[in-house]
Amino acid sequence: MKIYLKYDINVIFKKTLEEQLDKIGINYTINGLGEVEFMEAISVDKITQLASLLSIYGIKIINDHKSEVIQRIKDAITEMVINSSIDNSCKVSTYLAEKLGYSYTYLSSLFSEGTYTSIENFVILKRIDRAKTLILEDKLTLTEISYNLGYSSVAHLSYQFKKTTGLTPTVFQKIIKQRKETAKAQ
Structure with missing residues (x-):
């Protein structure tokens, strides 16, 4: 079981x-x-x-300033992606600069240096992770999910989802439903 x-x-x-x-x-x-x-x-x-x-x-x-700021960037992005009360039309650069009190140029440079990826890539990964969670919950349509995550359209969400996971959101949904049905049958 x-x-x-x-x-x-x-x-x-x-x-x-x-x-x-x-x-x-x-x-x-x-x-x-x-x-x-x-x-x-x-x-x-x-x-x-x-x-x-x-x-x-x-x-x-965390004991050093750079690592602390990088972690604060990650936490702020996670909060931004998860918290639907944060204005989705707000640019990530503006949000981070205001929340953390540093210029976005400084934050971006520090983040890239410490993580070997860009803030933009990290935001995409967090949004796709959140999209997967929302798809698993099966309460929202893809249109609602794309809106909640700040995408301009379902097509844009689908493009980034497929680029990141190798699957479209619809195929991901079907796989999850099949697994649930298989688990129930056993």
Whole structure:
């Protein structure tokens, strides 16, 4: 027998972080996907202990400025793609510059240097990942999905989806439906 699970990695991350921070008694506020603010000074021993507890889950504390900014770029893009309340007509460059307080030229250069890909490619990958999730949920049409993700048309979404995954969104939907039906039959 098999079961299939659906999960939200952001919820898992936040819950894991909260549990580990609570375990060592640190007073904190979680400000975003990857940012924690301590409400009082924290000893090096507590930071080391936290780093050890989080490493079990593949979570690392970032210690250098470049890596921190790159992670903040990734988190901001993820938030932008997932959060439908953010204006889809807003350009990524404007959104990142305003959210992070740096020029887009600086952010783009730093991101490319640190990840060996462009911000634009990362945005496309995140949008396609989100499109797959929305297709799996089977609540929205492709037109609604393309609109929610800021695409100008279903054709544009389909082009990028196929270029990234090798499948059109429609073929992806059919494969998922066939797998679900096969799983039910077993």
